[in-house]
Amino acid sequence: MKRNFKIKIEIDSSADVPEVIIKTKEETDLTREIVSYFEKYTEHDRVTIEAVRDNVTCQISQSDIMRLYLEDRKIIICSTGGEYHTRSALRDLESILDGDWFVRISRSEIINLNYVASFDISIKGTTKVIFEDGSYSWVSRRMVRPVQQRLAVLARKGGKRND
Numbered sequence: 001m002k003r004n005f006k007i008k009i010e011i012d013s014s015a016d017v018p019e020v021i022i023k024t025k026e027e028t029d030l031t032r033e034i035v036s037y038f039e040k041y042t043e044h045d046r047v048t049i050e051a052v053r054d055n056v057t058c059q060i061s062q063s064d065i066m067r068l069y070l071e072d073r074k075i076i077i078c079s080t081g082g083e084y085h086t087r088s089a090l091r092d093l094e095s096i097l098d099g100d101w102f103v104r105i106s107r108s109e110i111i112n113l114n115y116v117a118s119f120d121i122s123i124k125g126t127t128k129v130i131f132e133d134g135s136y137s138w139v140s141r142r143m144v145r146p147v148q149q150r151l152a153v154l155a156r157k158g159g160k161r162n163d
Contacts, residue, residue, distance in 0.1 A: 005030070047096055051077050051084035060084060062097055066115040066131055070108035078135070103150045105129060106140035113154065 020038055024031050048059035064079045070090060077084040086093070094102070094110055101113050111129060119139075120128040127139035127147070139147055 047098070049077065049086060049088065049093060049096075051086045053082060053084045058084070062102070062112075063114075065097075065102075065112050066133070067109060067111045067137065068093055069110075069137070100154070103147055105137065105143050105147060109137060111137065113150070 022031055022034060047062045049062065049065070051058060051060050060077060060079050060081070064081060066078045066080070068075055068077050068086075068090065070076075075086045075088060075090055075093070077086055090108070090110065094104060097110065097112075102110050103113060104110050111131075115132050116129055117132045118130045120130060125141070127144055129137045129139060131137075
């Protein structure tokens with residue numbers, strides 16, 4: 001199904017925040033999808049996680065998180081700003097993170113698909129996740145199917161990043 005719409009940007013120096021206006025004859029699935037996207041986009045940036053680095057507590061936006069993993073009974077958050085620790089449980093973090101982009105790849109790790117450069121399946125029976133910064137991790141065998149299903153859903157939606 002071809003979806004036609006126009007995009008127009010108006011520069012207004014008096015505007016405090018961007019304003020999105022949708023002009024249409026009637027409400028359709030497309031207009032509801034657009035509204036849903038913008039609502040989710042704004043919610044996505046509001047969700048922050050309390051974390052600690054060098055004994056300083058701060059809030060990290062989920063859009064900055066590349067991956068979260070368990071190491072030595074501590075949750076490590078790898079973000080665009082470096083590594084942090086958090087006291088929250090991985091299952092609690094999983095419940096508040098954006099389910100479209102964050103996916104559990106093992107019992108001890110959740111990744112943000114926005115920061116994945118590629119998946120390497122060249123070694124039989126394993127799936128290596130390569131991140132944009134060059135680091136990597138492994139998808140556990142039991143999580144391969146759920147990860148594939150999530151990627152298939154994203155591909156059907158167009159696989160657009162939250163940049």
